[in-house]
Amino acid sequence: MYNYTEFDDAFLRERVAQFRDQVDRRIDGALTEDEFKPLRLMNGLYLQLHAYMLRVAIPYGSLDAAKMRQLAYIAERWDKGYGHFTTRQNIQYNWPKLKDVPDMLAALADVEMHAIQTSGNTIRNVTSDHFAGAAADEIEDPRPWAELIRQWSTDHPEFQFLPRKFKIAITGAPNDRAVTKAHDIGLRMVRDDAGAPGFEVIVGGGLGRTPMIGKVIREHLPPEDLLPYLESIVSVYNLLGRRDNKYKARIKITVHENGLDTYRDLVEAEFVKRRAAFDGIDQQLFAEINSRFRRPDFIDAPVDAYQAAYDADPVFRSWADTNLSAHAQPGYAIVTVSIKAHGATPGDASAEQMRVLADLAEAFGHDELRISHEQNVVLPHVHKSHLPQVFARLKAAGLGAANVGLVSDIIACPGMDYCALATARSIPIAQQIATRFDELKLEHEIGELKIKISGCINACGHHHVGHIGILGLDRAGVENYQITLGGDGTETAEIGTRTGPGFPADEIVPAIERLVDAYLEHRADAGETFLETYRRLGMAPFKSALYDRVAEQDAA
Template structure:
């Protein structure tokens, strides 16, 4: 993985010194809160309902075991003993004290981490495929390109005061596992007819109050022009994005207003003077960065039929089916550690669990791990022969729930329990649904389904692209929940459609039950929930959900599904 050079160390050190002075002036009331807001946001510090929250950047989701242990240290020393992994592949600490935040940033710098540009109207943390470098369907390893984007965008003087926040995702495989269609810029690796590597470029995707899938603005961009073309897009947005209304300030609104053809024309015109300029990437520069991502010291191993080992152990078999993913190298697999155990907020991990995962990374995965935008963790390089032992250890620490891609593998934002922007609580809804459908055999029968929950229209829980999406809304001062179905991420991204009027918190588990009832009744062989929902449309789901009032006395029993 990438290691800081002298320039990285210097800019982070100088930023911490600046921020420490700003905090001291705020605490001495030499700065008003209004004056302090942009300063703290530039360093990833938010004010939430009960305390400050610090968001730490995890570049393209990649961590060393040493960095992971620093998270455990921060959780114990400065927070309440846990951290929350987010849909941006970052980690948040929800209970930090303002006067301690410079010390936290100093501790982070000691392991080559920071919180710069995790907030504010700037280019945020670039996200990527959590299986980058090991995915069996990979075209190129996107991590060197993500690192180049990180270096280029950090403190870029032209783009530190954009109309609104800006998010970039990059995918290097045939299957999109970076949700590129719902990012301001989405990049996916392709090869042209000559076999040359480049990127298909999408722009104008996003969720929030106006969910829009990105539009293709270039089918093939030679890799050498990754930065110059990105800069051209950023310039057009920076010049013409709205600054009079923050709700209409994202690049997706600009694209919608002027049309993709006109937007592309302006980008191409801007690019003319940039494409062969100093920010054109060279083979030497890309090789310099790529050398940080050379494969680890893999052993020459045979591929095993690891499902035969302990074949009579159903719990282990379920875990192999859901949590173990294919690898490029014979004898290896990637393993997903689930942060979705029933009774625990999705994405949360205790300091003890964080330390334990760091130990697992050292012993099983060359000292590295990944964060997924589904709020789980990945050990990318596990020997197949060690799977059973790893499963036993992970299970003992609550990290082996065999539910990856299933109903209880929910994406969920912190919602109204923490976030001052939220209209409603998210975590109690996730907990109630998880408890209702905790039976793992039932979940395996239902099959793949993405249930995403957001506490407000900002859509941090990615509800728009959930097979089932839940959005917290305010109705006359009380919390209600709007439900959509048919959303999807990946190669066939889609925005879900709202089924009808919203529901109370107590009704939500039964709403999910009724949606699943229709799916099981109507599904074709091999169909996932999203396939059935898109094939049938809203009417049958809406009819069944609203057919009778949802009260405690008419709940659907789990045995009616299977």
């Protein structure tokens, strides 16, 4: 865990004081809403359908028990006792009052947290692999690099008024858990032929209105060139990106319209200049940051207690099979805590649940927690001998769902239950799908299946990269849900394909059930996942399952 320096702390306090003054002036009437809006957005404060919403950055999804407890405190003190974990590893509070927000930001600053650049046309909170620093498949922990990017991009004077928002994701592992190919810039650590680690730099990916898979602009960037190279990419975009049309302003359009080769040439020319201007200060800073990421003091202990519980308790076994991942350290596991209890709101955790997670991190998890872009919470370092205790505590807190990666582990954006941009609701659809498949007791039989739901074309719910994607739209004044199939957010990223006409709200859950039935009928064997079956057979059997019966009914 990175600990702030005095400089970091003073910077945050100054920002809170500035914003407190801006809020006072807005309430006094000295600032108009037009003047105030960009200021509040720079501090993560939105105005939504029913209330303000404060989006708090959780840089690269990492936090410790003290931070999690403070998030719980803020939820109870100034909100309605819960928080919503988002697909960008942030947390959102849905009910703050304007006058309270400076106090909330001050409370965040007490634990080295903030809401800076969680909105606006700036470089947003950098996201990362939620298993970073723990995963067995990792080349290097990407978080020191992510922290370097955070410090570089925060208040970077050149990049405060970009053509549009700008999102960077970074992973240190070949298996991409950070959706790097759907970001403005994606960074994947790879080794070159000599075995030296570097970054594969991917540019111009993004979801939203015009979904695109990012393109590789550099196959192997030496890590010490990271900042000058990033700065070159963003500075070329800053000048070349379109400011005439909001819908064509993201870097994916800039790269697409100019062509990757032209864009690369411009970046490389800029890089020569920028590289020369970096005199090594970034590497000194990186060395300091790196020294602040201490590797946990792993214990060496027998794992008999784990094995005994695994053999004796089928409920624990089911959870262990579903929610644990391989850790780099022998005897350890990565625990993904599902924030997707069947029928609950995806990503919502109560203050009490946050405290349980904080307690578990402290007692059994080397004081580390992660938020995943899939809206779950991760205890990255748990010794296997502690897993039965951890599971018992989670279960008692309503956090024991054994469904990670399954059909009920749904990503859903807040949708029209909260968001002013939404065209339809997402949350109730997610709740109904999860409840339905829980009734059917089929989800372990179905296996890995990622459903992702967005309540508008902006695709915060990542529907384009869901194995099954659902997009909520307003069709002639009625909520209507379009389905896409075959999306993939990993290293084999793909944008899903639309099946055809959408379904009204009361028909979307049965439609999803027909898709899953078709998969179970057509899969080669129990080991073939939904995505694999779709890739082998294509759209036809799924389309037939979706529409044939409807067509028959219409004809009758």
